Ligand code: NAD
C-alpha cells in the first residue's frame with residue numbers, strides 16, 4: 001500500500017471533487033509531488049485551485065486521459081507511483097444527449113490510464129510494490145432502489161431518520177456486493193470503467209481500488225447539477241425545474257468528507273477491494289429543494305417563503321432512477337471514516353460559499369473561463 005511521500009497523479013483535478021482532493025493532498029503531503037492531469041473541459045476550471053497553484057509540490061498538465069501516448073509520457077516523466085482517477089464526464093443529462101463522449105472519456109480514458117500505469121510499473125524491479133491505481137466511481141452503477149419497504153410503505157426520508165432507523169424500516173441499500181445494473185449512459189460508462197479496473201487487477205495483479213460514492217455537494221460544483229443550479233436560480237429569481245413529481249431520492253455527502261475518505265482509502269485501503277462511500281443522508285428531491293429555498297432566503301435576508309413560487313414541475317428525465325442509497329458500514333467499520341457534517345450545516349456552508357463567490361459562478365456561467373483557457377493552453 002502506498003505511503004507518502006510519493007509522486008501522485010490526480011486526474012480531473014480541475015473539476016468539482018478533484019479540486020478538493022488536489023487541495024487536500026497538496027496541503028497535507030508537502031513532500032509528495034501532486035500532478036494534476038486535466039483536459040479542462042467545460043467542467044474543468046483552474047480557478048478552483050488558485051490557493052494552491054503556486055505550491056512547490058504541485059504541477060498542472062493539460063491532457064486528455066484517452067490519449068494513451070500522452071498518459072505513458074506523463075506517468076514515465078513524473079515517475080508516478082500512485083494514481084487517483086477522477087477525470088470523467090459526470091452529468092447524467094449530458095450523457096442522455098451525447099453518450100459517445102461519455103464512452104470515450106469514461107471507458108477508453110480509464111483503459112488508457114490503466115494500460116499506461118501497468119506498462120510503467122512493469123519496469124520496476126519490485127513491480128507493483130507501493131503502487132496503487134485508485135478509481136473513483138459512483139453509486140449510480142448499482143441501478144435504482146425502491147422508495148418503499150416490502151410492505152409497500154414509503155420510507156421516512158428527510159425526517160432525520162438515522163441509518164439504523166432506515167435499516168430497521170426494511171428498505172434496501174447499495175452494498176459493495178450489489179449487482180451492477182446501470183441505466184443511464186453515464187452510469188453505464190462508469191460501470192464499464194469499473195469493470196476494466198477490476199479486470200486489470202484480476203488479470204495482471206495491478207493493485208487497484210474502486211470506490212463508489214453517493215451524490216456530492218459543496219463549493220466549486222458546476223451549476224448544472226441540482227444543488228448549485230438551484231442556489232443560483234433562487235438568487236437570480238429564476239424558475240427551479242423539478243423533474244417529474246420531485247419524489248426521487250438521492251443520498252447526499254459533503255464534498256470535503258468524500259475527499260477525506262479518498263485520502264484515507266488511498267493510504268489504508270486494501271488493494272483489490274471496493275468501498276462504498278456515503279453518509280446515510282437520503283433526501284427526496286422536493287424536500288431538499290425546500291431546505292435550499294429556506295436557506296437561501298434566510299441568508300439573503302428575505303422573509304421565509306419568498307422564493308417558494310419558483311418551484312416549477314417539468315417533464316421527467318428519461319430513465320430517471322428513483323432512489324440511490326449507500327450502505328457505507330464497511331468503510332466506517334474497517335477504516336474508521338465518518339462524515340463530519342450534518343446536512344443542514346453542509347447546505348448552509350455551501351449556500352454561503354456561493355453567495356461569497358458570485359464571481360466564480362458568473363465566470364463559469366458566462367463561458368469566459370473557457371475562452372481564457374482555450375487561449376492560454378492552445379499551443380501546449
Ligand atoms: P466534474 O465534471 O466536476 O469534473 C470532471 C473533471 O474531469 C473536469 O475537470 C474535466 O475537465 C475533467 N475531464 C473530463 N474529461 C476529461 C478527459 N478526457 N481527460 C482529462 N480530463 C477530463 O466531475 P465531479 O463531479 O468532480 O466528479 C469527479 C469523479 O467523481 C467522476 O469520476 C464522477 O464519476 C465521480 N463521482 C461524482 C459524484 C458527484 O456527485 N459529483 C458522485 C460520485 C462519484
Ligand code: TYD
Pocket residue numbers: 092093215224225226227229241242243248249250285317
Ligand atoms: P443531479 O444533480 O443531476 O445528480 P444525479 O442525476 O447524478 O443524481 O440530479 C440530482 C437529482 O435532482 C436527480 O434526481 C435529478 C434531479 N434534478 C431536477 O429535478 N432538476 C434539475 O434541473 C436537475 C439538474 C436535477
